[in-house]
Amino acid sequence: xxxxxxxxxxxxxxxxxxxxxxxxxxxxxxxxxxxxxxxxxxxxxxxxxxxxxxxxxxxxxxxxxxxxxxxxxxxxxxxxxxxxxxxxxxxxxxxxxxxxxxxxxxxxxxxxxxxxxxxxxxxxxxxxxxxxxxxxxxxxxxxxxxxxxxxxxxxxxxxxxxxxxxxxxxxxxxxxxxxxx
Numbered sequence: 001x002x003x004x005x006x007x008x009x010x011x012x013x014x015x016x017x018x019x020x021x022x023x024x025x026x027x028x029x030x031x032x033x034x035x036x037x038x039x040x041x042x043x044x045x046x047x048x049x050x051x052x053x054x055x056x057x058x059x060x061x062x063x064x065x066x067x068x069x070x071x072x073x074x075x076x077x078x079x080x081x082x083x084x085x086x087x088x089x090x091x092x093x094x095x096x097x098x099x100x101x102x103x104x105x106x107x108x109x110x111x112x113x114x115x116x117x118x119x120x121x122x123x124x125x126x127x128x129x130x131x132x133x134x135x136x137x138x139x140x141x142x143x144x145x146x147x148x149x150x151x152x153x154x155x156x157x158x159x160x161x162x163x164x165x166x167x168x169x170x171x172x173x174x175x176x177x178x179x180x181x
Contacts, residue, residue, distance in 0.1 A: 003069050011059045018055055025070065029077045035134045036081040038123045043081075050080045078139065082149060085127060121171050129164035136161050 001009075001020065009017030029050065033043040053076055061072055122130055135141040135149065136157075143157040150157070 003066060004063055007058060007061065007063060007069060010055065013055075021054075022051055025073050028070065029073060032074050032077050033081045035119075035122065035138065036078065036085065036131055038130065042084060046077065046080045046084055050077045053080070078135075079149075082131065085131060086150075121168055124171065125164055125167060128160055129167060132157055132160040133164040133168075 001017075006017055006021055006024075010021055026047070029047055030043055033046045033050075034040075037043050037046065050073075054073055061069065063069070122133060125133060131150070132146055135146045136143070141149070143154045143161075146152075146157040147154045152160075
């Protein structure tokens with residue numbers, strides 16, 4: 001079944017097509033939500049809300065070629081993850097953060113790290129750092145877009161990203177197992 005035909009069947013509320021869409025995008029949606037929430041129960045709640053919205057709003061979706069449906073679904077899942085973080089006050093952004101604390105210190109350490117190690121390190125970040133890091137580094141949002149999405153200043157977004165990167169660097173340097181790879 002093509003992506004376009006799957007969309008058309010979902011628009012007509014075909015339960016088999018809806019199940020197919022759910023099964024096709026569940027795992028990537030779970031991974032996206034987990035990157036922000038780092039809690040299975042919260043992720044399941046977000047996916048339940050997200051897929052309900054997806055099925056309710058799919059008639060508004062504009063097909064723009066192969067892969068556009070996945071991007072649209074990912075956007076809904078990320079927005080719902082951010083909404084849960086905001087609603088449950090799981091993130092705290094310090095609006096007094098000064099940009100002057102940023103310094104670019106490059107590290108001469110070469111490390112090889114597995115993907116699962118990277119996910120574990122990102123998962124260990126505080127909610128605010130994990131969220132900004134994911135939005136900027138993984139999703140490709142600009143600091144301006146992040147600022148609007150999270151209702152923080154552009155400078156605050158930059159500082160939080162910097163702190164996340166520093167924390168990742170510290171974690172990797174503290175753990176000798178990363179250095180020995």
